[in-house]
Every structure is written in C-alpha cells, then in structure tokens.
Amino acid sequence: MKEVTFGQYYPVESFVHKVDPRLKIVFLIAYITAIFLAKNFYGLAACAFVLVLTVAFSRVPILKVLRALRGIAVLILFTSVLNVFFYRGEGDPYFEWTVFAVYREGLIFSAFLVCRLVLLAMLSSMLTYTTTPVALCDGIESLLTPLKWIRFPVHAVSLIMSQALSMIPILSDETDRIKSAQMARGADFESGNPVKRVKAMIPILIPLLISAFRRAEELGEAMEARCYMGDKKRTKYKKLTFTWRDLIVFLLIAGLVTGVVLLRVYCGGVI
C-alpha cells in the first residue's frame, strides 16, 4: 500500500490545526472578502499581517506555503503582464510601442493585483494544510445545516463528499493494479503522441469505472448491514465545539474586516 496524501494536509499539532474547521472556512471567506474590499496597500498590508500570523502559528514550513504559488504562477504572470502593458493611465507613459504602453498607474495597479492573488492563494492553501479532509467535510456539513430548512439533503451531500474522499486512495491503488495488469499484457502507456496516449488510458478507465461501481454497491450493503438509515436516528461521535482558540480567531477575523473597511474609507484608493 503506497502512501497517498489527499489534498495536502500537513500533519503537525499547532494552534491553527486545532481551530474549529467551521471557523476556518468562515475565516477564509471573510479573508477573501477583506482582500477584495481593500482598495489600497494599507488594507493589503493588514491582510498580509494576518497571513503572517496564521503561518507563524500553524508550524507549516514557509516554503510549503510558498509552493502554493506555483499553481497560480501562470495566472499571476498573465494578469500582471496584461495590466502593465494595457492599463491606460493619465500623464505620459514610460514606454510606448503600437498598442502597448506602460504607465505609472499600470505598474502600481498590477503590483496591487499580484499582491491580492498571492495573499489569496497562500491563505487558501493554509486551510488545506491545517485541516484534514474529514474535518473539512464535517465543517461544511455543519455550516450547511441551515439549508435543511429548505429540505436540502445536507447529510447526504456531506456523506457523498466524505465517501468520495475516502475512495481516492483505494481507486488510486486500483488504478496502479489495472495499469500493471494491462502493461503485463503489452499495453503501452508511455510512447506515442498525446492523442494516442489518451486513447491508451481507455483500457484503464473502463475497469476502474466498473470496480468503482462494484465498490459503491458493496459499500452500500455494508453500510445497511451496520444499521445505516440516513440521518433519521443518527448521532455523531465527534462533535465540533468552540473553544478559546476559536474566540481569538473570531476576534482576529472581525478586526481584520473592520480594519480593511476603515482603511478603505479613510485612506482612499491605490491610484
């Protein structure tokens, strides 16, 4: 059995790891709102300060957090290049060639956007670094509970999510097995043009799909055999409870959002 790390959970004990997953999700949403409410660098500086605090109290190595930027590097490059060359400011441009022009405002605005994206990506990755997929599912289920009022099947949805998560390592093992079996029969997955390689995946995907269905059926039986009947009588062993940590985090979020709004009102826009 090989190790499969789903998501990118970084298993250490820390203040941030222990914060209630629901609050972490709310925190992320509030943080994103704050980033978009910020109209100047002071606001972003406040957001950056909160990010630094989060990373510091999570014991996740800073390099790991920076690695989250790799995924959006192309996006960052694309938006910054576009903004540098196409933003039309007032005054004289530093540089002009056909449709391309570099203005002072363009440089500032593009720097501002890059900062926004970087902060966004880093804090989002902090959520997955410090929260197990199971806890995340529990958190989402709990946050969605009010939707029960409009008969939204909250319990079913969260069960589907957590089952999908726990199927990942099993299906990944199964994929390896099928791949070896097909290779033993002479299947070639490594050579040829991209179209040919994609086509070569079909003999893996079909058995995988069939085995996923069989697993789902057997799992259903096993769940029924253990008295599963939806959430009719069901109780939960692991209850999410708020602690003093969560209070601190809550105050931090509230402080951040208020701060950013005040900075927006009193310090004006970036340009």
Next chain:
Amino acid sequence: MKNFDLDIEEGEFLAVLGHNGSGKSTLARLMNGLLLPDKGTVEVFGTALTEKNLYDVRRNVGVVFQNPDNQTVSMLVEDDVAFGAENVGLTREEIGERIAFALSAVGMEEYRHATVARLSGGQKQRIAIAGVLALKPRVLVLDESTAMLDPRGRREIMDVVLRLNREEHITVVLITHFMEEALLSSRAVVMNRGEIVMQGAPSDIFERHEELLTYNLTLPRIGEICKKLQAGGMNVPDTLDVEILAEAIAASLRSS
C-alpha cells in the same frame, strides 16, 4: 435457495461450506434482511424477520463481508468503528465505550487513531469486524471474510472469531470455502445449489471426502495427508488434528 431449513443454536459456531454459487452469500443476506425471502420465513430470536423489524434484527445480526476495502466508511479507524453505533442513535459516551470494546475485542486498541488505508488486509478486516461489534450483535455472520486475505490475515481473523465465540459467547456463522476454517467450528453445513446437502460435526463431514468432492470441495490438507499416508500403507487414523496425526506417524515409524 429452495427446501432450505436450518436452525442455528445460540452460542454455537456454525460453518457453512459450499462452492461458488452454492447460495452461501444469499444465506448471509437473508440472515440480516439485506434480502427478504420470496417464500418462507427467516426467524431471528423467535420473531419472523419483516421490513418493520429490519433494523432491530440488524443490530443483533452483524454481517462482515468479503472485501475489507469496500466496507470502510471512514478514513480513520475510530470513525469507521463508530459508524454503526452512530446510526442507531447512541450517545457520545456510549459510542466511545463501544469503540473501546470493539477494538479490544479484535485486538486493535492501539490503532484507534490510525488511518484505515495504512493497515494490512487482515487488520482492515479486523476493523470491519469491530465496526459490526460496535452494535453489540448476538450473532456474527462472516461472509467469506477471509477469502481475500493472505494466510497470516486469515489466521488473525480466525483467532478473533474463535475468541469472540468462546469469551463473548457470540453465535458465529462462518461462511467459507476454506475447509481448514470449518475445522474450528462446532457444526458444519455443506451447501450446493441452494440446498443443504450435508451437515454434522466437521470431522464427520470430512470423513465423507468422496462425497465432498462431488460438491467441488476438497479436504483440508491434513485430511488429504491422512488419506495419502493410508494409501501408502501407513497405519494412521482419519484425523484432522495435527497433534494426533504427528503422534500416529511417530508411532508407526517406531514400530516399523
């Protein structure tokens, strides 16, 4: 299945033997109401199984299936064992106690906070048994639960099951095609095409090895060794006990 009549005594260790397609798994699914019979009745502790008392029956009759991977509900051992107890609406304290009880019954206490994916096949199947035990069933049905395990995993499961039968007095129905496992039972039943074709003490059934062959079942290795030794002219009794066979071989070697 047809003409099927079987009484299971409380506290007994019953082995159900049969080749693929003999109806063994159907039997397991009938016992906890995953399947309801078209005709006839299934009685559990004196009451007939109907759609209404399905969940009461399932609390008392726990079924463990073949593939450990396909019975795992949660990625963490503790949460997976808790699943059944959560379903019937126990309080947190009760669930905690049930988890401790079930894990110690299968000898997996130290894995309480482990990830299921990292366990061996035998350990995963022990967790599956614990998941059923958390409901405190009076009957444990194992539907080919050792078929996908290596010999070591198979032994782990058999040790657990034997102990549950002897110490916790849980009635065990072991459905299997491994004759060696049936040896440990107090009574064995052979099924073929949905019918019971032989029943009795395991050692009596293995005596009739010619008949077993017609149902596509072969003798356990010890039994085969006995038969071969006898055919070779050695004076050994028909036995399925390794100790007795060893003594007999030693005695006949000494006399010759």
